[in-house]
Amino acid sequence: MVGVRKGIAALLLALLALNGCAATQPSSSAAWLTPEPLAVPYRTELAIARLTEILQRAELTEEQSARLYYDRGVMYDSAGLRSLARLDFMRALRLKPDMADAYNFVGIHYTLSGDFDQAYEAFDSALELAPEHEYAYLNRGIALYYAGRADLAVPDFVRFLALRPADPYRVVWLYLAESELSETDASQRLAANLAVLAPDDWATNLPRFYHGVISEQELLNSVLDELSSPRLLAERLCEVYFYLAKWHEAQQRPEQALEYYKKALATNVYEFVEHRYARLELARLRGEALAGETDGFH
Incomplete structure (x- = not known):
């Protein structure tokens, strides 16, 4: 594993050198855990x-x-x-x-603005038009979760997971919602869901961390496993920092959570769920009202 890690570090050094970013990079893995914002392609x-x-x-x-x-x-x-x-x-x-995909996106933007009732209506419309629109279940579940209605969010996350039981991200979102209701039940379901995940899938490290199988440092170090490009690095960092922030928040460590949410945002991986909701999480932690950004929606 040490040899593999050194090889990956060498690959990263070469990749970042092409972008003019390798002048004084330290040899420690911590250097690679600093997000480099992605540019718009x-x-x-x-x-x-x-x-x-x-x-x-x-x-x-x-x-x-x-x-x-x-x-x-x-x-x-x-x-x-x-x-x-x-x-x-x-x-x-x-x-x-009758464009279900558009309703799904509209619902996401209502959620980000804290207009949850409008978000539910948009996701409901998407699902009426396309009952198997799996991401409408995810996004409606997220809207319910952020609205403090975890009991209603859980069924949507269960349905979302049932469509792809081997998806580690779906396992994590279900755990986040269930842990709001019962940490014991959430942990039991997490263990059961973890058993069916592919051990060689990098993303499986996320539910493994939540279940206590690996440490925070091991999760951070895993970002370098089989890394192939700067974009993949930014994407993994966006995800890792978001879910670490959620964990620290649950552990009553808001300052560390804030730092991790900021790092997730710094990746500029705008299309990722984790990037979308990191700013909402920051506002919640700071006790700020969500910015109303629904002008032109009606």
Whole structure:
């Protein structure tokens, strides 16, 4: 394992050197655990420009326009341009009111703004249109969880997990919700769910940490396992820091939780669930009201 770790560190050094970032990197693994914010891919910027040109100049049917607005909204969202994304999702729904995917995104943005009733309505609409829309179950569960309704969130997370029982992230979200109701029951279910996860899947380290199988430092060190690119590093750090922050918050260590949420945000992995809700978590920890960002939704 030591030899593998050294090889990975050498690979990271080479990768980061290509980006001009390897001038004085320490040899310790701690150096690789400092997030380097991802830049918006050039291809995303180019695709947004092309879609905008098509929407402005081409003769399109309402359904075609709705699909293009939705596609551009997804790209805006992945670039962290949430207000522009929301506007496009609402434009898509005005043209095509049966677009379940757009309702799912609208629900996410309502959740981030703390407008939970509107979020539930959006997710309900998505599920009425597409009963097997698995991510609508996840996102409705998250909205209920953040609204303090863990008892109602758990069934959605159970349904979400049942669709892919070997997904470690689904196991963790169910555990987070159940632990709000009963730590004993949550731990028992976590142990049962952990037994069916692939041991060679890196993400399995997350529920393993929550179950006490590995330490916080071991979880952090695991970020380097079979690492192949700077983007993968940023994605893993985004996830690890978010779930470590949740754990520290549960352990009544808000200052450490705040630091980890900030580090998750620093990765700029905008499209990840963990990045989306890290800012909401920061506001909750600080006792701040969520920013109302629903202008143009109605």
